[in-house]
Amino acid sequence: MKTLLYIALIAGITSIQSVLLPHVSLWGVKPDLGFVAICLIGLFGGELEGLLFGLALGWAMSLFSAQDLLSAAIVKGGVGFIAGLAGRQVAYLSPLVLVLGLLVISCLVGLITPFVLRLSVQQNVWWALWTVVLPQAALDAIIGGSVYWLINSYFNLEQWVSEYRI
Amino acid sequence: MRMVNFRLSYNARRVALALTVILVLGFLLLPGQLQTVFHAVGSPFGWIISWPLQAVAGIHDRIAGVWGQYVALQGVEEENRHLRRELDLLKEQNAQLRESAAATERLAALLEFKQQALPTLVAAQVIGRDTGNWYKTIILNKGMSDGLQSDQGVITPAGVVGRIVKTTSSTSVVLLLTDPNNAIAGLIQRTRDEGIVEGTTHGTAQLKYIPLLSDARPGDRVVTSGLVGGFPRGLAIGTITRIDKEDEALFQSAELVPEVDPNHVEEVLVILPTSFPTEGERLGAPKTKR
Numbered sequence: 001m002k003t004l005l006y007i008a009l010i011a012g013i014t015s016i017q018s019v020l021l022p023h024v025s026l027w028g029v030k031p032d033l034g035f036v037a038i039c040l041i042g043l044f045g046g047e048l049e050g051l052l053f054g055l056a057l058g059w060a061m062s063l064f065s066a067q068d069l070l071s072a073a074i075v076k077g078g079v080g081f082i083a084g085l086a087g088r089q090v091a092y093l094s095p096l097v098l099v100l101g102l103l104v105i106s107c108l109v110g111l112i113t114p115f116v117l118r119l120s121v122q123q124n125v126w127w128a129l130w131t132v133v134l135p136q137a138a139l140d141a142i143i144g145g146s147v148y149w150l151i152n153s154y155f156n157l158e159q160w161v162s163e164y165r166i
Numbered sequence: 167m168r169m170v171n172f173r174l175s176y177n178a179r180r181v182a183l184a185l186t187v188i189l190v191l192g193f194l195l196l197p198g199q200l201q202t203v204f205h206a207v208g209s210p211f212g213w214i215i216s217w218p219l220q221a222v223a224g225i226h227d228r229i230a231g232v233w234g235q236y237v238a239l240q241g242v243e244e245e246n247r248h249l250r251r252e253l254d255l256l257k258e259q260n261a262q263l264r265e266s267a268a269a270t271e272r273l274a275a276l277l278e279f280k281q282q283a284l285p286t287l288v289a290a291q292v293i294g295r296d297t298g299n300w301y302k303t304i305i306l307n308k309g310m311s312d313g314l315q316s317d318q319g320v321i322t323p324a325g326v327v328g329r330i331v332k333t334t335s336s337t338s339v340v341l342l343l344t345d346p347n348n349a350i351a352g353l354i355q356r357t358r359d360e361g362i363v364e365g366t367t368h369g370t371a372q373l374k375y376i377p378l379l380s381d382a383r384p385g386d387r388v389v390t391s392g393l394v395g396g397f398p399r400g401l402a403i404g405t406i407t408r409i410d411k412e413d414e415a416l417f418q419s420a421e422l423v424p425e426v427d428p429n430h431v432e433e434v435l436v437i438l439p440t441s442f443p444t445e446g447e448r449l450g451a452p453k454t455k456r
Contacts, residue, residue: 011215015222018294018305023226029299048183055186063212064219064294066301066331066341117300120346122367131367132299 006041006053010060013037018064029132031139034061035109038076039102039144040151042083043093050080050087071116079109095152099145106137209310212334219337220307223293254324257402257425261325264355265389265400285398287321287435288312290338302345302365303331304431306338314338319396319437325425326350326403327434329396338436342428343403344369352403353391354382360391363403363422369429371404376418382409388422396437 013033021030034057042050058076062069082105090097110133114123290312294305308314310333320327320340328348332339341348344365352363352373359380361373373388386406392399404422411418 011218014215014297015219015294017297018219019222019226022295032298034297048186051183051186059208060211060215061297063208063215063332063334064305064337064339065297066303066339066345066347067296067298069208072298113300119300120364122346123300127367136299 006056009037010053010057013057014060014064017061026139027131027135029135029139031143032106032136033143034058034076035079035106035140036102036144036147038080039083039105040148042080043087043090043098045084046087047081047084050082050084051077052080054078054080067117071113075109075113075116079105093148095145095149098148099141102144103137103141106140107133110134110136209334212309213336216307216309216334216336219305220293223307251323254322258323258325261355261387261389261402261425262400264387268355268358269400286438288314288438290314290434290436292432292434293337296339301347302342302369302428304328304340304342304428304434306330306340306434306436307336308436309333309336309338311335313438314436315439317396318439319390319401320434321397321401321437322426322431322434324402326390326397326401327426327428327431330436340434343371343424343426344428350397350403351391351393352388353399354380354406355387355389357382357386360393361417361420363388366421371422371424373406373420373422374417376420378411378416378418380418382406382418382420384408386420388420396439398437 017030017033021033024030038050038054038057041053045053055073055077058073059069061067061076062072065072086101087093110128111125114125114128119128288308290306290308292304293307296303296305304327306314306320314330314333316330316333318330320330326343328340328342328345329350330338331341342365343350343363346365346367348365350363351360353360354373354376357380359376359382361375363371363373365371376382384406388403388406390397390399390401390403402425404424406420407423408421409418410420
């Protein structure tokens with residue numbers, strides 16, 4: 001059941017990211033819903049789930065992007081793995097801490113990505129930082145914080161995590 | 167059917183995690199050719215995902231249609247669209263006529279004129295855009311099953327849109343002309359100087375490697391040179407707005423405004439390979455006798 005849910009989530013996120021988000025982009029930059037989902041799944045599901053979901057979503061999203069399969073899958077899988085490790089170290093996660101965490105991780109991933117992709121010389125680190133990395137990190141953090149706050153308001157996340165994760 | 171169960175014991179989870187990491191590292195070390203196998207495996211998955219993607223795109227189009235036709239300015243949008251299409255057609259016609267006139271002047275006295283065959287085109291609809299922020303791409307609703315492949319040129323009647331970089335069985339990803347990672351062989355229509363057209367980070371394009379002695383100037387039109395990559399000669403790319411000539415530089419460069427606004431493209435035409443003659447064939451290169 002959970003696998004089906006994850007497959008549906010991958011299909012849904014890929015479609016929304018590709019079709020709807022370009023219309024709600026700010027400063028020409030759209031949030032990465034996949035990144036937010038991977039972080040949340042890694043945090044609450046653990047390293048393995050974060051890694052597998054990240055790899056699968058990175059692969060699916062790369063099919064609808066010029067980004068190559070390898071870098072997309074590895075970067076997203078790595079994010080899921082790190083989120084899983086981080087989730088194991090945190091006893092209680094407030095929305096504010098999550099927002100700051102997402103901001104930092106999104107910035108780090110955004111700064112690494114241009115080197116991984118070997119982009120054009122015009123797209124240097126400063127260009128990437130000001131035009132893509134910072135706006136995207138801010139959007140990711142806001143969306144991730146909002147989703148977490150919503151889930152936390154309706155579900156007992158702490159109990160679920162303590163029962164689910166070993 | 168037994169589903170994958172993520173509720174594993176601690177040790178089993180650790181072993182699974184270690185195996186996954188080893189697989190990922192192995193994947194990293196695979197040569198590029200083998201990685202294309204993984205892309206081929208992804209093609210059917212891409213076909214599955216293309217259904218919700220096309221469904222979302224369809225819903226989006228319906229909502230946009232209702233908004234455009236009923237809520238916002240009734241009738242005006244349709245008229246505007248009609249006029250834009252007409253303008254695009256006239257621009258294309260104008261570019262072709264200019265190109266034909268220039269070619270006729272140069273070649274009529276030297277060669278027996280051979281009419282340029284019209285390329286075979288496949289019409290496709292834009293259903294989405296890049297899932298990331300690093301590339302400027304559009305996603306088409308046609309893919310490998312319609313004969314589309316990487317490196318095929320994509321145009322509208324007004325001019326060049328970009329080049330296909332990736333396909334699944336039912337979708338294609340087109341890297342836009344305005345992306346800095348794209349490069350198309352271009353030609354200044356008036357001076358016949360060739361160069362490479364690249365996108366810029368500002369959403370425009372630039373023509374690089376123009377010879378220093380060229381008298382290119384703002385207002386000159388740039389068309390495809392037809393030398394390499396997916397496009398026949400003479401398709402409109404853009405108009406020069408500024409010439410950059412640096413001291414001690416070996417070449418000039420020029421800023422272009424693309425003929426096609428890639429942010430508002432809805433339908434495109436894909437040029438199928440080997441459907442247009444090469445420059446050698448077009449100029450009537452002698453064939454080997456049997």
